[in-house]
Amino acid sequence: MRPTSSAETFPANTPAASQVFTAVLSHGPLARLEVSRRVGLSPAAVTKAVRPLIEAGYLVEGADEEARPALGRPANLVRVDGGRALFIGVKVTGDEIIGVLTDLCCRVRVARHLPLPDRDPRTVLSGIAELVEQLLAETDGPAAPVLGLGIAVSGDVDRGEGTVRYSPFLEWRDVPLAELAAMTTGLPVTVDNDVRALTVAEQWFGAGAGLTDFAVVTVGAGIGCGLVVHGRVVAGAHGVAGEIGHVTVDPAGPLCHCGNRGCVEAIAGEAAIVRQVHEATGVRLTHPGEALALAREGVAGAREVYARAGEAIGRGIATVANLLGPERVIISGEGLAAYDLFAEQIRDAFVTAAFGSAAQCDVRTRPLPFEEWARGAAATAIQSFITPDTSR
Amino acid sequence: MRPTSSAETFPANTPAASQVFTAVLSHGPLARLEVSRRVGLSPAAVTKAVRPLIEAGYLVEGADEEARPALGRPANLVRVDGGRALFIGVKVTGDEIIGVLTDLCCRVRVARHLPLPDRDPRTVLSGIAELVEQLLAETDGPAAPVLGLGIAVSGDVDRGEGTVRYSPFLEWRDVPLAELAAMTTGLPVTVDNDVRALTVAEQWFGAGAGLTDFAVVTVGAGIGCGLVVHGRVVAGAHGVAGEIGHVTVDPAGPLCHCGNRGCVEAIAGEAAIVRQVHEATGVRLTHPGEALALAREGVAGAREVYARAGEAIGRGIATVANLLGPERVIISGEGLAAYDLFAEQIRDAFVTAAFGSAAQCDVRTRPLPFEEWARGAAATAIQSFITPDTSR
The missing domain is CATH 1.10.10.10 (Winged helix-like DNA-binding domain superfamily/Winged helix DNA-binding domain)
Structure with missing residues (x-):
């Protein structure tokens, strides 16, 4: 404590x-x-x-x-004065925890990774405690105290309550993570959805700085979207918002884990791409990188899977632009590794499906390292510290 | 003057x-x-x-x-004190102008309709002037002066500039309507998109009062959507927002006037319904009411057109709910006349396509008479009067 x-x-x-x-x-x-x-x-x-x-x-x-x-x-x-106070940000993925120590300006001083043996909340909590302890050891003493911990988790997160209501990747339901982590670490804790946390970092310190209306689209295991409207991150009245991954692209398309067919995620999510490349090439794949390699080698069928993924993402982004008219859409996430294989299709599908002047939206990519998600979590902690109201 | x-x-x-x-x-x-x-x-x-x-x-x-x-x-x-000041709201449609005189509480005192012989901006302007003159004659004198005129037009309207940038229904481009109407009537004029104007009225005086996040979906000649996020109507950085009519429902569906296939509007808009009922039944139709009558009579194929329209609308609403998580979606518009024929399909498609707790969104219908659009225009005039900043 x-x-x-x-x-x-x-x-x-x-x-x-x-x-x-x-x-x-x-x-x-x-x-x-x-x-x-x-x-x-x-x-x-x-x-x-x-x-x-x-x-x-x-x-x-x-x-x-x-x-x-x-x-x-x-x-x-x-x-x-960035050095006046420090913050810790933690991103929990299915197989590791990434932690960063940042200053008040959200500049990363140290980043550390810790493998997760399993996803049980107790395992994750003790992992977070260990990572926080390691990062606290890197600080300079009382002149620059650590004033908050932010934790970012994928899924339905109630920031106000500090609860992970449902995280499919972690298989968690109703975990009061903020309270538990505050007890374990002695720090004030902010828990938020990982895409929203990344969006806060982009809003304050990244490609969204100065914009009142923009979107961050993350491409990877899932396809997510953080929305800033009228200068504030959209959280959704019932905890759901930014679900671009479940915009329907083709009602006759592949089945999605949400129960519908042809969602963006069912075509362009990592698991969907691996499955479709396997179906197209017959090659047994154990890792997304192998699918990417096949496509880059020009193996028949593999490249088309990425092209269709790009088209689905572009249509999803056009839907966001047609409904909200953001100034900018920032595409990021580990899926950008395949960007050379689908950039053109994203752009073409976006321009075709954008309505009227919505096509003027500035769609750009921004490769962000995985530590950036942990930095997003630190940004939510800084946000909670300086504007107590926004935590609810 | x-x-x-x-x-x-x-x-x-x-x-x-x-x-x-x-x-x-x-x-x-x-x-x-x-x-x-x-x-x-x-x-x-x-x-x-x-x-x-x-x-x-x-x-x-x-x-x-x-x-x-x-x-x-x-x-x-x-x-x-509602009687302290009066406002005039005008809605311009393709074939008539509807005007209302309201008090400061946006209660309608008089409503008048004026047929439009053509859609030339000069014709529309002189029609607006005539209607305003008629409504001014209904006021009580200087104790309750008319303090503003709101004009609602479908299409891409720049409220800050007071310009109709593009209205497909009126076939207008870059008409400085606020300036022209102010010269003609001597009143301060607010010009806004008609769906956004209706949304302002719902936000202040209707089913959106007290909510910070809701949507109004209008079903009729077009399928429109007004969005309120964080307590303010979304206008879009480039003038486009709420284009639920151009959410893709089926990429193999009918061609839409926007150039894409299978948009909500290409399946559920008035013209699309008339065309599809004609195709399904072979009956020559001159008016949407005739399509509706055929469906109600149970003529083979006609009912199915409405069912598909309902499904398309429900999917569009689910897309809005998945991206923004509004507390409530209010369905209105003249298309509600067919509500008995597609209510169930709207509901079913919405629930199926809504992601997780987004399905908790309160989706309700609210039949609003056509004067309500003119009342929306009056609401924008009241809004400009009491909060000058929001006019930009």
């Missing part, structure tokens, strides 16, 4: 102060006037919000040496 | 004051404490926001006579 870590609270108890801090975190260093413009507050209100944050050491202000004018003093810029 | 009408501005120039007024408008009469709870402001801030609104006559406060306690004074309730 490390009660000292959780004792510190963020000295910004107004929505204005959280907004100011978030703006500097995502876009800083910024001049105060620029902060004022971005958050729509008066310069006086910004000054009032900034003061306690500077006093507590979360923000620092100093001359902008890079933009020194020919005459007169350089402008003062406000920036986050 | 009626410059007197547009001279009055709303005495709530802070976001807090707009929030307070909107809460009382949607949920009133309310005790001040209840207002405070709903908008998350301190009682002192509510008092500060309420004062100028009472002074200007937009809000009134009085004893709650219905809830008089056995002892002591009854609680004071704040309500909107």
Whole structure:
């Protein structure tokens, strides 16, 4: 138990102060006037919000040496002191736990992996505790305390309750993970769906920074989607949102684990690709990498499986664009390893199925290493720390 | 020109004051404490926001006579004085203009229809001017001035610019309708997409009141969808959003006017139904009502067309639910006339295609008369009046 870590609270108890801090975190260093413009507050209100944050050491202000004018003093810029506080992010997959130690600006200092012998919640919890202990050993002492732990899990996660309601990959139902992990580690814990966590990291520190409406589409074992609408991540009234993997592409297509036919995931998910490449080539496959190798070698039928997967993903993205009109769609996930085999089909299917000016949406890929998912979890912990309200 | 009408501005120039007024408008009469709870402001801030609104006559406060306690004074309730200001809403269809005069609470006082000889913007503008003139004649004089005109048009409408960018039904491109109508009528004008306008009315005064996340699906000549996410109507970064009509149901299905195959609209839109019933029965049809009559009479093949339409609509709604997880989906539009013929299929297809707890979404129908679309337009005018920011 490390009660000292959780004792510190963020000295910004107004929505204005959280907004100011978030703006500097995502876009800083910024001049105060620029902060004022971005958050729509008066310069006086910004000054009032900034003061306690500077006093507590979360923000620092100093001359902008890079933009020194020919005459007169350089402008003062406000920036986050990243080293003021640390956070831990953990992503739980079916066979390992990935943990990162980040600073307050969500920059990764250390990343560690721990294999999971099984998926029992007790095994996972003791693995998380071990990983957290290892990462805490990397910190510099009380000057930069660890102030929160974020855990990202695939499936239906209730962030407000801190509960994993249903995770098909882990085969968990109703696990009060936040409470259990807080007891084990002594840290304040935020639990969120892994795609939503990645989306938070993209919103604050990645390709979504500055956008109010965008989507992150993850391609891999599952096909997921994190949505930011009106500046906030969509969670769904009943815990389900962003299920692009279950957009129907072809009602006569292959059966999906959800019970329907021809879902994007039933055509473009990792297991679906392995199965279809096996069916097309007759080669026995034990790993997605083998399917990819066959397609790259040009084995008849294998390449077509990837082409159809790309078409399905492109149609799914067009559906998101037609319904929500995001400014940008960021495609990521380990499935991007096959990007050369389906990029063109994603693009073509998207443009064909996008309605009118929805085709103007900026669809781009962004290969993110697997640690990025753990970084997303750390971002949710930072979010909970600086804006307590968003945890519900 | 009626410059007197547009001279009055709303005495709530802070976001807090707009929030307070909107809460009382949607949920009133309310005790001040209840207002405070709903908008998350301190009682002192509510008092500060309420004062100028009472002074200007937009809000009134009085004893709650219905809830008089056995002892002591009854609680004071704040309500909107609906008669304090009037608004006009106009919906333009392919063959007529429908106009309503409403009070500040969006209650319809008079509704009028005007046939359209053609769809030329000049014809439509002079029709709008005539209808507005007729509705202005129904007002009571300066005590209840008309403070805004809302115009709802189907297609790609840029509300911020006041421009109809593209309306397939009207065959318009880049018509600066707000500016033209303001010159013709002398009123401040808000122009919005018709489905979004209907969604605003549902959000403030209808089945969406109190919900932060819901969808309105309109079934008729087109299949449209208005989305409210995080409490605000989704407009789309490029002007396109809510295009449920172009969700693909069957890539081998009938050709859609958008160029794709098997869109919801290509199966369940009015023209598609008429064409399919004609194909199935061989009967020459000139009006959707005739297709409906054949199906009701049990003519072989006609009923199946409606069943497939219901299935397509249900799948489209499931796609919305899987991506956004709304609390409620409200189905409306003139196509509800056939509801007995496809209600079951909508429900079944929705439940089958909804992913996990997305199936808990409350899907309900709400037959809205055609005037309701004009009322939606009036709601956008009220919205522009009381929260100037939302017009962009």
